[in-house]
Amino acid sequence: MALEPLPLGDTLGFFGLPADLRAAPLGRGLIHRTFTLAQGTSPEYVLQEINTRVFADPGLLDANLRAISTAFRVHHPEAAFVHPVAGPGGATQYRHPASGRYFRIFPFVTNTVSHDTVSDADTAFEAARQFGLFARRLSCLPIDAIRPSLPRFHDLDLRVAQFERSLREGNPDRIATCAALIQRARAQLGIAEGYRAALASGALIPRLMHHDTKISNVLFDARSGKGICVVDLDTVMPGVVLSDIGDMLRTYVCPVDENHRDLNDIAIRPEVHTAIEAGYLDGMGDVLTGGERALFDFSGKFMIFMQALRFLTDHLNDDVYYGAAYPGQNRDRAANQLTLLERFSACLL
Ligand code: GN1
Ligand code: MG
Secondary structure, eight states, X not given: OOOOOOOHHHHHHHHTOOTTXXXXXXXXXXXXXXXXXXXXXXXXXEEEEOOTTXXXXXXHHHHXXXXXXXXXXXXXXXXXXXXXXXXXXXXXXXXXXXXXXEEEEEEOOTTEEOOSSOOSHHHHHHHHHHHHHHHHHHTTSOGGGSOOSSTTTTOHHHHHHXXXXXXXXXXXXXXXXXHHHHHHHHTTTHHHHHHHHHHHHTOSOOEEEOSOOOGGGEEEETTTOOEEEEOOOTTOEEEXXXXXXXXHHHHHSSSSOTTOOOGGGOOOOHHHHHHHHXXXXXXXXXXXXXXXXXXXXXXXXXXXXXXXXXHHHHHHTTTTTTOOSSTTHHHXXXXXXXXXXXXXXXXXX
């Protein structure tokens, strides 16, 4: 799909920013389009176009972001936080009238870096600590202060149902050629039972969770490597710790990411696993209960399985959700994640 040009001038004008800022693509997020804005070589702002195919209600996203931003200003002024840039009347989102597209701008936090993979245990500790701190800080808000931006986003039962549906209604050629992968996914369905049992046990407290704790959503100090803060808050909503702990395990323990195609490189790094637990505990402190801690490793299985199902479902549905840089990319990602799940589970035996 051809990408439409940005209405950059109108957007900068709305936010009252200099007209000579130039946009350059940033990062590898799968959902929004993200750019840096710079006059010279150093970025000054980050511009994002909201993906309204995924987030159908941009007004709700904006209201949630403002509620989180206000909570940090009022209750945690000491904490680093990337507040959205405000335009006229305090507006933090711009709807481009001619196209109906939505944009927002953040300041670029100078002297920070982000990573696509975790290089060592210290980085994992720092990231996990930031997500733990974030959850602890948000625990000052009533859970219904943030409305679900994607209802049932991390409901594994929904993801299983969507997978089953893709097997009935998806691309028949892809279903046929993926028989072995589909079988490997089905072999893991016990995880969905474990999820229901965990919910029924009452151990999981409803909390405001980030729901996208991958390493690229943490800013680190460029010099010291210390974690500064977390970003990408569109999926902050009521949930359970399985999501945040699980997505850290999914994306940090393995030296290569979900796009990697040489499955021989998929491995579990025990020292990173230990660092995630230590960092998250350090950040969350006694807000995290013993019952939640006991589900630490299950969280990893839960999230790796859910992501494997989401990629495989999307492949069978002709890549309607994630898109694909080449035919079969989501199948390859599913194979990557199923391999990760099998190796992660084997380490727990
Ligand atoms: C999407 O946009 P990005 O890359 O931060 C997805 C996550 C997946 C992730 C997999 C709203 O996140 O749930 O874990 O891709 N976000 C949404 O890379 O579906
Ligand atoms: Mg992201």
